[in-house]
Amino acid sequence: MKPKPKPKNILFVMFDQLRWDYLSCYGHPHLKTPNIDRLASRGVRFTRAYVQSPICGPSRMSTYTGRYVHSHGASWNGIPLKVGEMTMGDHLRAAGMGCWLVGKTHMRADAEGMRRLGLDPDSIIGARVAECGFDVFERDDGMVAIGPDGPLENPDDHRYSHYLRERGYAGDNPWHDHANSGVDAAGNVLSGWFMKNAAEAANIEEPDSETPYLTRRAMEFIEQASAPWLCHLSYIKPHWPYIVPAPYHTMYDTSHIKPAVRTNEEFDNAHPVLKAFMTSPVGKAFSRDEVREAVIPAYMGLIKQCDDQIGLLLEWLDQTGRMDDTMIVLTSDHGDFLGDHWMGEKTFFHDTSVKIPLIIFDPSSDADATRGTVCDELVESIDLLPTFLEIAGAIRKPSATSWKASRWCPSCMAGRKARIVTASSANMITLPLPSPSGWGSARARRSSSWSPTGGTS
Numbered sequence: 001m002k003p004k005p006k007p008k009n010i011l012f013v014m015f016d017q018l019r020w021d022y023l024s025c026y027g028h029p030h031l032k033t034p035n036i037d038r039l040a041s042r043g044v045r046f047t048r049a050y051v052q053s054p055i056c057g058p059s060r061m062s063t064y065t066g067r068y069v070h071s072h073g074a075s076w077n078g079i080p081l082k083v084g085e086m087t088m089g090d091h092l093r094a095a096g097m098g099c100w101l102v103g104k105t106h107m108r109a110d111a112e113g114m115r116r117l118g119l120d121p122d123s124i125i126g127a128r129v130a131e132c133g134f135d136v137f138e139r140d141d142g143m144v145a146i147g148p149d150g151p152l153e154n155p156d157d158h159r160y161s162h163y164l165r166e167r168g169y170a171g172d173n174p175w176h177d178h179a180n181s182g183v184d185a186a187g188n189v190l191s192g193w194f195m196k197n198a199a200e201a202a203n204i205e206e207p208d209s210e211t212p213y214l215t216r217r218a219m220e221f222i223e224q225a226s227a228p229w230l231c232h233l234s235y236i237k238p239h240w241p242y243i244v245p246a247p248y249h250t251m252y253d254t255s256h257i258k259p260a261v262r263t264n265e266e267f268d269n270a271h272p273v274l275k276a277f278m279t280s281p282v283g284k285a286f287s288r289d290e291v292r293e294a295v296i297p298a299y300m301g302l303i304k305q306c307d308d309q310i311g312l313l314l315e316w317l318d319q320t321g322r323m324d325d326t327m328i329v330l331t332s333d334h335g336d337f338l339g340d341h342w343m344g345e346k347t348f349f350h351d352t353s354v355k356i357p358l359i360i361f362d363p364s365s366d367a368d369a370t371r372g373t374v375c376d377e378l379v380e381s382i383d384l385l386p387t388f389l390e391i392a393g394a395i396r397k398p399s400a401t402s403w404k405a406s407r408w409c410p411s412c413m414a415g416r417k418a419r420i421v422t423a424s425s426a427n428m429i430t431l432p433l434p435s436p437s438g439w440g441s442a443r444a445r446r447s448s449s450w451s452p453t454g455g456t457s
Helices: 034-042 056-065 088-094 111-117 124-130 159-166 174-179 210-224 264-268 272-278 281-286 289-320 365-370 381-392 401-405
Strands: 009-016 044-050 098-103 135-139 181-183 189-191 229-238 326-332 355-361 373-375 428-435 438-445
Touching: 009 056, 009 289, 009 381, 034 289, 034 326, 034 355, 056 088, 056 381, 088 098, 088 381, 098 210, 111 124, 124 135, 135 210, 159 174, 159 210, 174 181, 174 189, 210 229, 210 289, 229 289, 272 281, 281 289, 289 326, 326 381
Parallel strands: 009 229, 009 326, 044 373, 098 135, 098 229
Antiparallel strands: 044 355, 181 189, 326 355, 428 438
């Protein structure tokens, strides 16, 4: 068989709010995800991968810049990524690889900084600065909510909303009224924002829901793209609203719910900050069994739909020959408490929030020895950017030794048993830390039992 060369394209798949332990290849006892499992069997599955923040915006900004949150400064949702931050797109284009978005970034543009520097948002450079360095095939952050103070996002700004109207879904906000709500016998909208409606079927034909839509849009991008490219397929789900179309809404029930990881002692002795979140409305809600019993089966249904779409995508890539020249990276931006530790949402540095699934498939023959293997080394989402630059053939500066320490493409890992460490100390790891003068390095001490929470839950 003719050896396969290094991949020339990268499909970077990210799910939103997907817990690492809600995939069968990571050990979920009831939720079977055969397509994601199949990708893992053809690549490398990482068991200790972590994001830099449990919150969507700052987590993604770290992934897209290769920098820690305290470095890039976008520390919460809605805080802009300041003008001047080098992003994945900036680095990849300099190496000759396009960087395109299909889906969500949660990026807030630094409009004030752009005005100060005279950057026209309609110019090429202005558009890239405003879109976190990506060229946009389609951006869709979801969350088209309308409240008493107006819309969180304008429905008319979303191509998906126009698509739904073209498909006959009526109303001022079809994203909410159809894709993320149920409907009763009288035709009343049962909003997915209310967790009591999680067991309802979303009022939409399954192929028209958000996850299949973005899968098709990714295929459309790849079909017309000229290599080399990175396509960031960034799914909105299984992020709330917790509601899923038929048939996925009835696939799971209370018998498939894992017990909550929490104790009365943890609640009684919680730090005041944690106690405030435990006793917040969402914390109180997820402390109730009836809420978990409504929400978690819907959450599992959303993940099952995601897995089915990955199956369709992999089959299409095989049929079109793209699997032979495309690295596939599959991960999440953070997890979801789902009632563990008496909380909902994410917010804190528990494994349920900051530990993520990470699977990398490298089609090259050099990676054959790693297929179906598991890597237990500590990996961070900021390691992805140096890995992508390696595939793009970026020329590293002589001082940028941290890139080598953070390469996690399977072809780079073949024959390597552990992460690169400094010669002076086997428990020191080198992490990438971009600085104004270029890529430098920072060292962090770890032990084989290290965990952000000091535990495993």
